[in-house]
Amino acid sequence: MDYLVALASDPGAWAALATLLVMEVVLGIDNLIFISILTNKLPEAHRARTQRLGIGLALLMRLGLLGTVALIVRLTAPIFTAFEHDFSWRDLILIAGGAFLVWKATTEIHHHVSGEGEGSGSGAAKTSTLTPWSAIGQILVLDLVFSIDSIVTAVGMTEHIPIMFVAVVGAVSVMMFAAGPLSRFIERNPTVVMLALGFLLVIGMTLVAEGFGSHVPKGYIYAAMAFSALVEGLNMLSRRAKKMRALE
Structure with a gap:
C-alpha cells in the first residue's frame, strides 16, 4: 500500500501514465479498425455483443500478459540466426501476426473489389460464413500480437507494473466505448472500408518488416x-x- 501511495504522489509516475495511455490508445486504433470491419460482417443483432465480448476477453488477456511481463521481456532474446538477422520469439510473433493481417486485409479487399462484399447490414451478414465466436477468435489472435509489442514498448517507458495496468485498462475502455460508433460510421460510408483495409494492409506489412529487423517509425x-x-x-x-x- 505504501508503494502505491508513493507512486500516486510522484509527478513522474503521472507523466509516465499519461504518455503510456496515449501510446496504448494510438496503438489500439489498428485493433479497433480490424474489430469494426470484422464485426460488420455479422448480423446486426450480434455485433455489439461480439465487440464487447471480444474486447473484454482481450482486456483479460492483456492483464494476464502483464502479470508475466518478465517472461515477455525475455521473448526479445535471440533464438536463432537467419539472413544475417537474430530472430527472437517476439520477431516470429510479429511476422506471423503481420502475415495474418496482410492476408485478412487482402481477402477483404478482394471481396469488395469482386462485388462479394457489396451491401451492408443484414444482407451482407447473411452471405458471410463468419460466426460470432470465430470473430472473437480472430480479435484475440490479433490483440495478442499488438499486446506483446505494446508491453515490450511499455517496459522501456516505465518499470512500474501498476502504471501499465491502469494504462491498459484505460486504453481498452476507450476501445469499448468507440467500437460501436466506429462500426456504424464504417457501415454508413462504404468508401471508408477500403481506406481502413488499406491501413490494415500497411500495418501488417510494418509488423512483418519489424519482425525481420527493419524498424519503421x-x-x-x-x-x-x-x-x-x-x-x-x-x-x-x-x-x-x-x-x-x-x-x-
Missing part, C-alpha cells in the same frame, strides 16, 4: 493514415455537398 505510419483520412473526409464532404445541391 510509427509516427510516419500514423501521419500517413491521418493525411489519408483527412483527404477521404474532404471527399465525403464534397459528395455530401453535391447531393445537397442536387436536391435543391
